[in-house]
Amino acid sequence: MARASHDFATPVRRVLVALLVLILLGLFLVWRIDSPRAEQLRAAFIDRFVPSFEWALLPAAKLSTMVEGFQSYSRLYEQNQELRRELQKMSAWKEAAVQLEQENAKLLAQNNVRLDPALTSVSGVVLTDSGTAFRQSVLLNVGARDGVLDGWATMDGLGLVGRISGVGQRTSRVMLLTDPSSRLPVRILPSGQHALLAGDNTQFPVLDFIERPEDVRPGDRVISSGDGGVFPAGLVVGQVAQASDGRLRVRMAADYGRLEFLRVLRSHPSEAISDQASVIAPPQQQIGPQLPAAPAAAANPAPPAPRP
CATH class of the missing domain: 2.40.10.340 (Rod shape-determining protein MreC, domain 1)
Structure with missing residues (x-):
């Protein structure tokens, strides 16, 4: 029958977790203690370790810059879309204004045509x-x-x-x-x-x-x-x-x-002539010398005598 192997990982893990908890608790207590000696200790710790962690803070700073840039790009995109919509509205208004201007010009041109006042x-x-x-x-x-x-x-x-x-x-x-x-x-x-x-x-x-x-x-x-x-x-x-x-x-x-x-x-139609006899004819002028008047006897001849 084979021997059961001893599990050393679990006790070691428990010891490490306990040590980590104690270290964090000690750091918390040291950081919260309000005394001149603790303040000097904290200042010395910050001066010793924080400047050397710039390489670790660089990705976070870059990520923050990227987030800010993305937010700025999003705002610019929204503003661009809004400007596009306003431009489309302005184009429609411009087209309507051009059409109204053309109609107004044509109507003014009609009014400027000089016609007979009677028309x-x-x-x-x-x-x-x-x-x-x-x-x-x-x-x-x-x-x-x-x-x-x-x-x-x-x-x-x-x-x-x-x-x-x-x-x-x-x-x-x-x-x-x-x-x-x-x-x-x-x-x-x-x-x-x-x-x-x-x-x-x-x-x-x-x-x-x-x-x-x-x-x-x-x-x-x-x-x-x-x-x-x-x-x-x-x-x-x-x-x-x-x-x-x-x-x-x-x-x-x-x-x-x-x-x-x-x-x-x-336009009003011209007056229609219904009676042609009512139109006064112009006087006819005779061309040439005046002819002599015919005698009265010739003008009124006597009737012929009846035959027997």
Whole structure:
């Protein structure tokens, strides 16, 4: 039967723990004793051992610096995110401010257009653009409830755009001058030539039926002539431009690429003549010498005698 081996580790461990407890208790008592000798002992201990423990305190100092840096980085990250959110809000406000500035500029441009004092207008917002290969028109948010009538002229802040071609209760359709079915009598300044502006689904309508094309130059102003009572006279249309094929076209004054607000002109039709006989004809002047008056007998011949 084998002998049981003696366990020396447990008693040694107990002795070491007891010694450690006694040492710590003694240090505590020495550290807490309030006497000059104990104070000198503590000062000597600190001067002897604390400076030599700088290498042991260095990792703790580095760790503390890293913690402070991480906290500072976290605060900077939060501030950066907050600044990003504020920048996004400011970008949205800036975009809204730019749009309002553009709308204000267009409305001011409409107000600065000089028109006949007898002409009044109503402004509307362009809702949709239904431009196709066969039709050029836009839809306004004003209609019959605003007094809009079919055939009235529309302008933006720069020039003539088109005419009302359909009126609803709350909306109305504007046929642009670039529409293929649009025809507008115009006058070219300074020569005063009359012509017909014909839309052809491009941004540069054609000038047809010019009285004397040799008197028209590129850059001449084009205004509405008022012939036929289609539009009021004197509305700005654009400038004459010569195409590569030699045809005379018109560079429109209105900005067709950015139609947002339109002014509908309240034009009144000319007085219709119902009785042509009521029109006083101008006196006819006779050309040549005055003819002698016919005798009364010749003017009133006697009736022939009856036959037997």
